[in-house]
Amino acid sequence: MFERPRSGERALLVRIGLGSHADPLDLEEFHELARSAGAEPVATVTGRRERPEPRFFVGSGKAEELRQRAEDCGAEVILVDHALSPSQERNLEQLTGRRVLDRNSLILDIFAQRARSFEGKLEVELAQLRHIATRLVRGWTHLERQKGGIGLRGPGETQLETDRRLIAQRVRLLTRRLLKLRQQRETGRQVRAQIPVPSLALVGYTNAGKSTLFRALTGADAYVADQLFATLDPTVRRVTLPGGTHVVAADTVGFIRELPHELVAAFQSTLTEAREATLLLHVVDASDPRRDERIAQVNDVLAQIGAQSIPQILVYNKIDRLGREPGIERGSDGALSAVWISAARGLGLERLADALAERLACCARAARVRLPPGAGALRSRLYAAKVVRGERSAEDGSIELAVQLPDAEVLALARTPGVEILEPQSIEV
Numbered sequence: 001m002f003e004r005p006r007s008g009e010r011a012l013l014v015r016i017g018l019g020s021h022a023d024p025l026d027l028e029e030f031h032e033l034a035r036s037a038g039a040e041p042v043a044t045v046t047g048r049r050e051r052p053e054p055r056f057f058v059g060s061g062k063a064e065e066l067r068q069r070a071e072d073c074g075a076e077v078i079l080v081d082h083a084l085s086p087s088q089e090r091n092l093e094q095l096t097g098r099r100v101l102d103r104n105s106l107i108l109d110i111f112a113q114r115a116r117s118f119e120g121k122l123e124v125e126l127a128q129l130r131h132i133a134t135r136l137v138r139g140w141t142h143l144e145r146q147k148g149g150i151g152l153r154g155p156g157e158t159q160l161e162t163d164r165r166l167i168a169q170r171v172r173l174l175t176r177r178l179l180k181l182r183q184q185r186e187t188g189r190q191v192r193a194q195i196p197v198p199s200l201a202l203v204g205y206t207n208a209g210k211s212t213l214f215r216a217l218t219g220a221d222a223y224v225a226d227q228l229f230a231t232l233d234p235t236v237r238r239v240t241l242p243g244g245t246h247v248v249a250a251d252t253v254g255f256i257r258e259l260p261h262e263l264v265a266a267f268q269s270t271l272t273e274a275r276e277a278t279l280l281l282h283v284v285d286a287s288d289p290r291r292d293e294r295i296a297q298v299n300d301v302l303a304q305i306g307a308q309s310i311p312q313i314l315v316y317n318k319i320d321r322l323g324r325e326p327g328i329e330r331g332s333d334g335a336l337s338a339v340w341i342s343a344a345r346g347l348g349l350e351r352l353a354d355a356l357a358e359r360l361a362c363c364a365r366a367a368r369v370r371l372p373p374g375a376g377a378l379r380s381r382l383y384a385a386k387v388v389r390g391e392r393s394a395e396d397g398s399i400e401l402a403v404q405l406p407d408a409e410v411l412a413l414a415r416t417p418g419v420e421i422l423e424p425q426s427i428e429v
Contacts, residue, residue, distance in 0.1 A: 011039035012075035012098075014066060015046050016058055016082065022046040025290055029257075030081040030103075032207075037110050043073040056095070057088045067096040079106055083258070086135040103258060104131060119181045126174045133167050198360050199248045200239070201274040203302065204283035205294040206254030209317040213283055213343035214251040217353075236273070241357040246385055250277065255301045271305045279359060280312035286340065287321035313359060314338040315352065320345050328355055366402065367410050372418035373397035 011034055015022045027044065034041050047062050056063040057080070070078060077099045078092065084102035092100045101109070108128050115121045202210040218237035235251045250273035274280060282298060284291050295314070302308050319326065319342045326348025329338040339355050341348030366389070371379055379399060382388050390402035400422070405413070414421045 009039050010042045010074055010076045012066065012070050012073065012078045013041050013044045014058065014078060014080045014082075015044070016062075017046070017048045018052070019050060021048050026081070026257075030079075033081075033103075033106055033110065034079055037106055037113070039077065039079065042075055043069055045069055052082075052088075055088065055091055057082060057084055057092075063092060063095055066092070070096050070098055077101060089135065107256070107259070119178065122174050122178050122181070126171060126178065129167050129171050129174070133164070133171075198278040199250065199273075199276070200279050200281055200356070201250045201252055201277035202281045202283055203252055203274050203298060203307075203312075204254060204315075205285065205288075205298055206256050208254065208283045208285045208288075208294075209343050210254060210283045211251055213281070213315065213317060213341075214249065216343045216346060216349055218249055241353050241360070247278075247356070247360065250274075255298045257297050259301060271307075274302065275305050275307045275310075277307075277310055279356070280307070280310050281315050281356075282312045283315045283317050285318050286316035286324070287318045291316075311359070313355060316340045317343050320347065326351055366404055368422040369401045369403055369413060370394070370420040370422055371399045371401065373399075375399070375418060378416065378419070 013027075013030060013034060015027045015030055017023070027046065031041055031044075045062070045066055047058065049059060053059045058066065066078060069075070075098065078096060078101070080092075080100060080102050082102060083104050084092075084100070089100050089102060108124070108131055112121075112124045112128065115124045202214055204210050214235065214237075218239050237249055239247050239249050241247060252271065252274050280302075282295070284295060288294060299308065302310075314329075314337065316338060319340050324340060326342070327340045328336060328351055329340075331337045336355050336359055339348065339352045341352055343349070373396070379401070382401060382403060387403045387405055388401050389404055392400045394400060403410075410421060413419050
């Protein structure tokens with residue numbers, strides 16, 4: 001399995017600028033990644049290349065420099081802020097005599113430490129196994145099957161083939177377990193959909209303050225820490241907005257530049273909450289000098305998971321670091337586009353709640369719904385959600401309700417057996 005860095009392990013960090021010099025802000029973020037994994041950065045090596053070198057990625061001269069610097073500073077592991085091929089990783093390890101982890105391996109390790117739920121741990125292990133499978137090539141050359149004539153044939157199965165088979169078996173087992181867990185989660189999501197309450201998903205770059213805002217909005221005891229990827233497992237809570245509107249809010253995993261594709265594919269449990277939300281709260285660190293770039297990177301990941309068309313509100317967090325007052329921004333058409341807050345200090349939260357109520361009201365529409373005589377439980381849930389605006393009983397025992405719901409929730413009602421959507425307008429009562 002993946003060998004996780006021990007707490008406090010001394011690390012040499014490597015960042016090479018391709019086509020230009022290494023960006024100091026990227027290097028600072030990589031330092032945070034290393035510390036989040038429990039490593040202790042003791043030295044940094046930077047450089048510039050036009051393109052990666054096939055053997056070492058960094059070039060033979062720079063690779064020798066890494067070996068010497070690692071010896072001088074007593075580094076136990078070398079962390080490279082790039083995606084390395086299996087051969088590049090192996091060649092660097094052989095030259096330096098130390099373990100080498102690329103960016104993807106480091107992020108996988110952090111995820112392995114942060115996962116708390118059973119589902120999250122399975123997803124991390126599945127992503128790790130798929131990553132490890134690409135690094136088994138020629139890893140056991142001393143046990144390869146010999147070629148030749150009589151007396152020169154090796155054993156029936158090499159160690160490499162055995163490892164591949166065992167990993168494939170474990171991947172199939174984990175895939176089946178995750179499928180069952182996702183079916184259970186989907187069942188819970190469908191039950192929530194029967195109570196037509198709009199849903200919010202907090203998304204954003206890692207360490208932008210999503211969990212702090214989630215705790216401030218919901219009062220939930222969400223884990224909060226000033227570190228990358230503090231939250232991995234999805235947390236869902238109900239929130240009451242001004243005017244009595246009920247919404248379901250979900251905290252999701254933070255995104256980061258060059259997020260490994262296997263992690264995007266693996267963490268469907270938390271990303272599904274974003275993909276199926278009525279509205280996205282895109283939390284941005286307002287004090288980040290590259291906040292516009294971070295917004296674009298998050299939108300790229302949202303496009304990967306099919307959530308690019310969901311309406312979103314930009315929430316500029318941490319305004320206390322800028323000395324800015326809370327406020328609301330609107331576009332040229334008057335539509336609400338952004339809110340400036342400080343979740344940690346509780347600044348602007350009332351304006352954010354008002355903005356959510358306003359934006360969700362724009363997503364809702366009036367509809368006339370006919371419920372069958374035996375749908376008393378559904379009628380009660382609609383009343384509990386405070387979306388009923390009027391009621392009338394028909395001669396056949398059915399009930400016609402005037403409701404105010406988002407389009408997605410109206411469609412969910414239409415899929416309920418026995419429920420009929422008559423027309424998208426209120427009825428007279």
